[in-house]
Amino acid sequence: MTEPISTSEVVFPGDRLSTEEEFLPARNVYVENGVIYSAVFGKASAEEGKMQVNSATRDIRKMKRGMFVLGKVVGVLKSVIFVEIENFSINSEEFIAGKDGKVVLMAPRPMHRGMHDRPPERSRSDSKPAEMGDVILAKIIMEDSEIFTLSLRDPEAGVVYALCDNCGNKMQLDKHGDGLYCSECKITARRKVSSLYDNSKAIEELLLRNGQEHSE
Numbered sequence: 001m002t003e004p005i006s007t008s009e010v011v012f013p014g015d016r017l018s019t020e021e022e023f024l025p026a027r028n029v030y031v032e033n034g035v036i037y038s039a040v041f042g043k044a045s046a047e048e049g050k051m052q053v054n055s056a057t058r059d060i061r062k063m064k065r066g067m068f069v070l071g072k073v074v075g076v077l078k079s080v081i082f083v084e085i086e087n088f089s090i091n092s093e094e095f096i097a098g099k100d101g102k103v104v105l106m107a108p109r110p111m112h113r114g115m116h117d118r119p120p121e122r123s124r125s126d127s128k129p130a131e132m133g134d135v136i137l138a139k140i141i142m143e144d145s146e147i148f149t150l151s152l153r154d155p156e157a158g159v160v161y162a163l164c165d166n167c168g169n170k171m172q173l174d175k176h177g178d179g180l181y182c183s184e185c186k187i188t189a190r191r192k193v194s195s196l197y198d199n200s201k202a203i204e205e206l207l208l209r210n211g212q213e214h215s216e
């Protein structure tokens with residue numbers, strides 16, 4: 001069994017697979033300037049020196065509005081959080097995003113507590129619903145050709161997995177359930193925490209349910 005980088009990866013038409021030097025182009029691919037690209041939707045497979053794509057259009061579904069998706073925060077700006085959405089499969093169906101997502105943040109409201117006491121401390125008062133590297137559940141509320149717009153409003157939506165900024169340990173739910181806590185560093189981090197935090201079974205069930213609802 002060979003284990004090249006792109007085996008079993010879901011690919012889109014036009015996705016770069018490898019160079020011609022690495023693999024011989026086979027089924028459902030094309031070559032441009034020595035680079036092998038996928039010609040179809042499917043799963044790339046590189047075996048015995050050949051690069052091919054097994055077309056799987058029938059089983060592949062695009063994510064769409066109303067669905068919950070799982071993703072990783074890859075960028076945090078003042079008013080928007082960028083999310084890399086993970087593909088997932090349910091039984092024989094593969095749900096693919098094909099593009100990234102964004103969460104648009106509301107204009108920050110001043111906090112009552114401590115507002116006049118001292119100058120705002122960026123790291124504290126500027127808390128975002130999710131931070132870099134967090135894994136979140138979110139609902140697709142809009143889609144354009146470039147990006148999905150995601151919402152964190154549902155109770156299930158929010159951070160489902162986060163590591164401590166300081167030590168890298170997994171954060172626990174704090175006892176009030178509205179933040180995360182690192183038992184190592186004894187620090188609390190504000191997040192919009194999902195009701196399914198660190199509950200991979202429940203997350204899977206939610207994705208399964210929402211996959212069934214949206215696959216008509």
Ligand SMILES: [Zn+2]
Pocket residue numbers: 164165166167168169182183184185186
């Ligand atoms: Zn820590």
